[in-house]
Amino acid sequence: MSSLSRNFTKLMTVLIGVLIFLIVLSVMLGKSVNAAETSFPVPVSINALMVTLIDHSAHYIWDYGSMEREISADEWRTVQYYAIQLAGSGPLITLGGSGPLDKGWAASPQWTELSKKMSDGAMLALGAATSKDKAKLASAGDAVLDSCEGCHEIFKLELPTEGLTHMPDYDFLYHLFRTEP
Ligand code: HEC
Numbered sequence: 592m593s594s595l596s597r598n599f600t601k602l603m604t605v606l607i608g609v610l611i612f613l614i615v616l617s618v619m620l621g622k623s624v625n626a627a628e629t630s631f632p633v634p635v636s637i638n639a640l641m642v643t644l645i646d647h648s649a650h651y652i653w654d655y656g657s658m659e660r661e662i663s664a665d666e667w668r669t670v671q672y673y674a675i676q677l678a679g680s681g682p683l684i685t686l687g688g689s690g691p692l693d694k695g696w697a698a699s700p701q702w703t704e705l706s707k708k709m710s711d712g713a714m715l716a717l718g719a720a721t722s723k724d725k726a727k728l729a730s731a732g733d734a735v736l737d738s739c740e741g742c743h744e745i746f747k748l749e750l751p752t753e754g755l756t757h758m759p760d761y762d763f764l765y766h767l768f769r770t771e772p
Pocket of ligand 1: 637638641642645646647649684690696702703705706709735736738739740742743746747748750751752753755756757
């Protein structure tokens with residue numbers, strides 16, 4: 592082989608190497624840009640969300656649903672507010688969280704199914720609040736309760752992974768509701 596053609600082969604090998612490197616680099620950069628644009632990990636735990644968001648909003652649905660007297664217009668608005676929070680928290684917990692077992696839980700199809708069941712129950716409560724229907728609110732509360740109990744039976748350990756419970760950690764939240772006689 593002449594030295595000219597040997598040099599040409601060397602040059603081509605280097606150029607092809609550089610080309611492959613650039614293609615790989617652009618695919619990797621493209622991927623990380625997409626990931627940053629479309630999602631990021633839930634920064635708090637399922638344990639914390641259960642206590643501060645899910646349990647809290649569900650209690651308003653149950654407490655108003657079982658109230659003896661009529662529900663006022665302002666109170667129906669409150670039910671609506673918490674039903675929206677609970678409905679939105681269903682898909683939220685399918686994304687996992689920062690707790691030690693959260694990722695594994697969220698990967699289970701049963702987890703998704705029960706989270707959806709909770710959201711569906713909350714949507715029934717939202718419908719009941721919109722039509723100001725107390726009987727519907729009570730049955731929506733039952734549907735929500737079924738989802739909580741169903742999921743806890745399968746996934747929840749005896750002690751919460753981060754030690755957070757409704758009582759006593761966040762009980763003061765519920766005292767807002769207890770302002771009436
Ligand atoms: C899809 C599953 C799932 C659903 C639905 C669910 N939970 Fe949970 N919940 C869990 C798991 C798992 C834990 C334990 C978290 C941990 O220990 O990290 C938990 C923990 C809790 C805790 C804190 C721990 C404790 O023992 O007090 C409360 C309060 C709670 N859930 C209330 C509710 C309520 C109320 C509902 C329904 C409105 C509900 N949860 C629906 C899975 C679920």
